[in-house]
Amino acid sequence: MVKAVVLGAAGGIGQPLSLLLKINPLVSELALYDIVNTPGVAVDLSHIATPAKVQGFLPPDDGLKKALTGADIVVIPAGIPRKPGMTRDDLFKINAGIVRDLATGIATTAPKAFVLVISNPVNSTVPIVAEVFKKNGVFDPKRIFGVTTLDVVRASTFVSEILGDLSLAPSVKVPVVGGHSGVTIIPLLSQSSHPLPTSFKAEALDALVNRIQFGGDEVVKAKDGAGSATLSMAYAGAEFAEKILRAVKGEKGIVAPTYVHLSADKAGGDAIKKEIGKDLDYFSAPVELGPEGVVKINSLGKVTEYEQKLIQAALPDLATNIEKGASFVDAPKL
Numbered sequence: 096m097v098k099a100v101v102l103g104a105a106g107g108i109g110q111p112l113s114l115l116l117k118i119n120p121l122v123s124e125l126a127l128y129d130i131v132n133t134p135g136v137a138v139d140l141s142h143i144a145t146p147a148k149v150q151g152f153l154p155p156d157d158g159l160k161k162a163l164t165g166a167d168i169v170v171i172p173a174g175i176p177r178k179p180g181m182t183r184d185d186l187f188k189i190n191a192g193i194v195r196d197l198a199t200g201i202a203t204t205a206p207k208a209f210v211l212v213i214s215n216p217v218n219s220t221v222p223i224v225a226e227v228f229k230k231n232g233v234f235d236p237k238r239i240f241g242v243t244t245l246d247v248v249r250a251s252t253f254v255s256e257i258l259g260d261l262s263l264a265p266s267v268k269v270p271v272v273g274g275h276s277g278v279t280i281i282p283l284l285s286q287s288s289h290p291l292p293t294s295f296k297a298e299a300l301d302a303l304v305n306r307i308q309f310g311g312d313e314v315v316k317a318k319d320g321a322g323s324a325t326l327s328m329a330y331a332g333a334e335f336a337e338k339i340l341r342a343v344k345g346e347k348g349i350v351a352p353t354y355v356h357l358s359a360d361k362a363g364g365d366a367i368k369k370e371i372g373k374d375l376d377y378f379s380a381p382v383e384l385g386p387e388g389v390v391k392i393n394s395l396g397k398v399t400e401y402e403q404k405l406i407q408a409a410l411p412d413l414a415t416n417i418e419k420g421a422s423f424v425d426a427p428k429l
């Protein structure tokens with residue numbers, strides 16, 4: 096029996112993500128929480144002929160606690176999205192408090208659940224969740240994940256477009272590491288399962304890296320004030336959640352890039368710090384998943400000089416974003 100909970104379930108990401116979790120055979124119970132509209136979304140989804148039992152909850156009558164009771168996996172797409180001209184960091188003012196309050200609910204009601212943070216700015220909201228868990232004495236870095244899967248999904252798609260064959264997209268694997276905003280998004284294209292054409296020029300590589308780093312802006316611009324990526328994010332979030340659920344069931348060898356506290360695997364985390372040359376607490380790296388969450392943080396592997404420059408360019412922003420999130424919650428130092 097697996098209970099999945101979506102916090103922010105009535106939103107642009109929340110609804111299609113809840114749909115994808117409802118049709119996932121690994122989910123037996125689905126709780127939808129939001130400050131609006133979840134009863135309707137839940138009844139709608141409950142008519143789908145798949146096994147998961149769906150219920151909707153709102154804040155009154157302890158709705159958050161009821162939604163979270165018995166949760167195995169909690170996905171958080173709650174919070175405001177960007178409008179044109181905004182950075183993800185501009186969302187901090189509103190989303191930090193939302194994420195802190197939801198994390199408090201998880202820490203007190205379902206402290207053992209896997210927590211998948213989608214709400215932006217991910218580089219800062221994951222530290223917020225971690226600090227709330229520390230404050231409540233239940234911090235386990237193996238169970239808290241920043242969802243950076245959309246960057247990986249975009250890299251697969253854009254590389255397959257360059258190769259002139261979209262049918263390759265599902266099998267193109269490119270590790271994307273670092274964080275989840277602008278220059279902190281670091282695609283390691285030299286490790287692509289499908290190498291770029293040998294004719295690929297330096298300017299074309301710059302343009303591809305830039306498109307992966309700023310893919311979110313492409314959607315924000317196209318939506319023209321109506322928000323940011325929702326459907327592709329729901330797809331990516333469901334894909335990452337499925338990986339966690341398969342690992343929990345005992346499937347071995349599942350690896351995915353995700354933004355984690357580097358103490359989740361001390362040896363692996365220390366190796367990452369050496370590779371990047373900075374003592375950061377968080378970094379998105381390829382992580383091997385198991386029944387208890389993080390099993391191992393894998394090395395970044397062989398990176399080119401070009402990619403090492405991308406890593407170095409990411410570090411100042413990442414450090415600032417991490418500090419901003421961590422200092423938002425007044426938790427004791429561990």
Ligand SMILES: NC(=O)C1=CN([C@@H]2O[C@H](COP(=O)(O)OP(=O)(O)OC[C@H]3O[C@@H](n4cnc5c(N)ncnc54)[C@H](O)[C@@H]3O)[C@@H](O)[C@H]2O)C=CC1
Pocket residue numbers: 102103104105106107108109128129130131172173174175176177186190193197212213214215216217242243244245246275322323324325328
């Ligand atoms: N990690 C990633 O790769 C991505 C992250 N995002 C982020 O996901 C977040 C959600 O985006 P959308 O779904 O497009 O926004 P949206 O505005 O469509 O939905 C957000 C939902 O959160 C709900 N909400 C607000 N405060 C809440 C609270 N205290 N408790 C529970 N629910 C609450 C709202 O009622 C709304 O239904 C944004 O912060 C966005 O930047 C978006 C795309 C990709």
Ligand SMILES: O=C([O-])CC(=O)C(=O)O
Pocket residue numbers: 176177183215245310311312314315323324
């Ligand atoms: O761009 C945004 O604000 C939403 C997001 O994180 C993405 O699409 O990668």
